[in-house]
Amino acid sequence: MFLQVVAVNSSMEDLLNVASSILGTTASSVYIGNSGLYGLIALIR
Numbered sequence: 438m439f440l441q442v443v444a445v446n447s448s449m450e451d452l453l454n455v456a457s458s459i460l461g462t463t464a465s466s467v468y469i470g471n472s473g474l475y476g477l478i479a480l481i482r
Contacts, residue, residue: 449476 443455449467456464467475 441459443452443459445452452467453464456467469475
């Protein structure tokens with residue numbers, strides 16, 4: 438299992454950029470386990 442904690446930035450674009458650099462690929466969306474697909478950064482905070 439891959440587990441990494443990152444600071445939630447001010448925009449979804451910033452978060453996807455951080456995720457892309459950590460994973461070494463292009464991140465285009467955020468999916469959290471049983472909760473589903475996130476489109477708004479405010480829902481993650």
